[in-house]
Amino acid sequence: MIPSILPTYNRAPMSFVAGEGAWLIEEDGSRYLDLGAGIAVNVLGHANPELTAALAEQAGKLWHTSNLYGIPGQQELADRLVDATFADTVFFTNSGTEACELAVKMARKYWYDKGETRSEIIAFTGSFHGRSAAGIAAAGSEKMTKGFGPLLPGFTHVPFGDHEAFQAALSDQTAAVIIEPIQGEGGIIPVPDQCLKGLRDACDAVGALLIFDEVQCGVGRTGKLFAHEWSGVTPDIMMVAKGIGGGFPLGAVLATEAAAAGMTVGSHGSTYGGNPLAMAVGNAVMTIVATDDFLAEVSRKAGALRQGLEGLVASHPDVFEGVRGSGLMLGLVCKVPNSDVVAAGYAAHVLTVPAADNAVRILPPLNITDDDISQAVRRLDQAASSL
Numbered sequence: 001m002i003p004s005i006l007p008t009y010n011r012a013p014m015s016f017v018a019g020e021g022a023w024l025i026e027e028d029g030s031r032y033l034d035l036g037a038g039i040a041v042n043v044l045g046h047a048n049p050e051l052t053a054a055l056a057e058q059a060g061k062l063w064h065t066s067n068l069y070g071i072p073g074q075q076e077l078a079d080r081l082v083d084a085t086f087a088d089t090v091f092f093t094n095s096g097t098e099a100c101e102l103a104v105k106m107a108r109k110y111w112y113d114k115g116e117t118r119s120e121i122i123a124f125t126g127s128f129h130g131r132s133a134a135g136i137a138a139a140g141s142e143k144m145t146k147g148f149g150p151l152l153p154g155f156t157h158v159p160f161g162d163h164e165a166f167q168a169a170l171s172d173q174t175a176a177v178i179i180e181p182i183q184g185e186g187g188i189i190p191v192p193d194q195c196l197k198g199l200r201d202a203c204d205a206v207g208a209l210l211i212f213d214e215v216q217c218g219v220g221r222t223g224k225l226f227a228h229e230w231s232g233v234t235p236d237i238m239m240v241a242k243g244i245g246g247g248f249p250l251g252a253v254l255a256t257e258a259a260a261a262g263m264t265v266g267s268h269g270s271t272y273g274g275n276p277l278a279m280a281v282g283n284a285v286m287t288i289v290a291t292d293d294f295l296a297e298v299s300r301k302a303g304a305l306r307q308g309l310e311g312l313v314a315s316h317p318d319v320f321e322g323v324r325g326s327g328l329m330l331g332l333v334c335k336v337p338n339s340d341v342v343a344a345g346y347a348a349h350v351l352t353v354p355a356a357d358n359a360v361r362i363l364p365p366l367n368i369t370d371d372d373i374s375q376a377v378r379r380l381d382q383a384a385s386s387l
Contacts, residue, residue, distance in 0.1 A: 012346060019046025022365050022372045024351065032346075035364045035376055036353040040184070040216045040329065043243040044288060045365035051246050051284050058280035066271060073279025080286045084225055086234035087254035091263070092274030096215030096241030097130030099251040102268055103237050104134040106255060107176035107209050108154075109262030118175040121211075124160045126356060128185030129178065129213055129239075138178055160189070163198070170202055176209040176237070177202075181227040184216035187357030188324055188331025193231035200233045209236040209259055215251070219243030220289040220366050222327035223299035230326070243289075243366075248281040289366065298366050301373060302327045308377035309362065316384040324359075328366055331359040332380075336387055344386050350379035 014032065016024040022045055024032045037043065044051060058073075065071065078090040093099045104121065111118040121138065123129070129138040136144040137152040145151055154175075158165045160183070170177075177199060183189040203210045212235040217227040221243060224230055228238075236259040241251030251273075272278075288294060306323060309332060313320040319341065321333040334341050338354045345352050353361040364376065 012351075014346065021045040021047075022368045031349065033350045033372060033376055033379055035362050036351050037363050037365050038247060039242070039353055039361075040221060040363040041242045041245070042247045043219055043221070043285065043366045044246050045367055046247075048246065048367075050288060051248075051281055054280045054284035055248065055277060058277055062276050064272070064275050064277075067269065067274060071274055071276055071279060073276055073283060074274045077279050077282045077286065080283065080290065081240075081252065081254055084286075084290050085238070085254055086256065087238065088257040089255055089260050091253045091255075091268065092278070093241070093251035093253065093270060094249045094272050094278075095130070095251045096213075096239060097132045097135050097251075098270065098273070099215065099239035099241055099253050100130045100135045100138065100213070101132055102253045102263075103178070103211050103213075103239050104138070104152075104176075105268060106237055106253065106260060106263055107211060109267065110209060110259055111175050113262040118173050118208075119154045120156055120171075120174050121154060122156050122158055122166065122169050122174055122177045122208075124158055124179055126160045126183050126186035126189065127178075127180060127213075128183070129180075130215075160186070161195075163195075166199075167202070170206055170208070172206050174203075174206055174208040176211050178211040178213060180213045180215075180217065181231075182217040182222070182326060182329055184329070184361070185355055187333075187355045187359040188329060188361055189357070190324065190326050193233075196228060196231040196233045203236075211235060211237045211239070213239045215239050215241040216363075217326075217329055219285070220295055220298055220327075221329045221363070223295055223302060224327075225290055225295065227326065227329075244282055244285060245278060246281055246285045248278055250278040250282050294366075298327055301366075301368060301370070302330075304370065305362070305364070305368075305373050305376070306330060308373065309380075312377060312380055312384065315381065316387075319384045319387050325362075328362075328364055328368070330362040331355060332362060334358050334360060340387055341383065344383035345380065347386065348379040348382040350376060350383060352380075 018025040129135040140157040
């Protein structure tokens with residue numbers, strides 16, 4: 001019998017009916033500490049009262065008009081993002097995948113309008129940029145692309161961290177370089193600051209655009225509003241999603257005026273992108289997250305959590321190899337199969353997210369409490385002790 005839901009997910013044996021802060025609750029009342037936050041989405045936890053109030057207030061006024069008309073919340077959120085970043089302009093999407101599609105279009109249209117035939121985009125192995133045509137072509141891995149050919153052409157894939165291969169691939173035909181400042185799906189692997197600076201310099205040398213995919217590592221997750229800020233490097237185009245909506249579907253592409261110059265009336269669009277509901281939630285998220293005090297607390301909590309995880313590694317050398325990442329985007333590198341660690345967590349009522357390179361992602365809400373951080377380490381210790 002064909003299942004009524006397309007069987008593309010390997011789901012865990014739990015189903016949740018409610019959430020509260022960093023906790024998820026099953027129908028029978030069982031509580032699980034959520035260190036995945038919907039894969040780095042629920043930056044302010046579950047059922048956050050400020051976000052709930054913003055959504056409810058907007059829902060009582062207006063849900064959808066389409067982008068045929070002005071949407072005041074869009075202007076407000078765009079202004080916030082422009083004021084807080086390198087960007088001059090913003091386009092709102094419903095997801096990170098949609099943001100990738102626009103980023104690729106924008107980079108190629110930039111060169112078309114200059115009268116040049118550049119279309120090649122350099123990407124890196126281990127990357128993840130969504131599951132659309134452009135997203136899987138950018139990632140390039142067999143896992144992402146097998147069976148879905150012919151792929152969108154024009155992508156060159158360079159081994160992650162191979163500087164010589166990157167320099168060999170870069171040319172005056174390179175339209176853009178796309179990279180995650182911290183690979184998420186690839187295993188929580190940060191790009192060193194000096195490498196981001198080197199990428200910026202290399203792009204500038206040939207005139208290529210630099211695209212940062214901050215869908216997972218952005219919106220406060222590293223203790224800065226966006227992860228690239230630690231390096232002092234700015235991109236030309238940036239993809240944003242996940243945390244910006246705090247759990248409501250919302251994404252965005254941020255760009256400089258020059259990079260976005262080709263995207264004129266009719267060149268792109270979205271029926272739902274930037275709808276009033278999403279804008280209300282996005283503005284509420286920015287009000288809370290985009291402050292020095294909140295981001296300082298993320299860094300403080302990240303230090304406490306990382307210290308606890310390092311202790312966990314020391315206590316279980318047969319299970320864990322180490323900790324890597326930045327802020328509250330951390331990865332436990334495993335010696336045993338990471339799927340075993342995730343499953344052992346279920347028994348200890350703690351939720352984590354697997355990733356490539358045999359890592360387990362730790363992506364809690366950014367406002368996780370100190371007590372919940374202690375609880376997280378205890379429950380992960382319980383899980384590791386069972387292996």
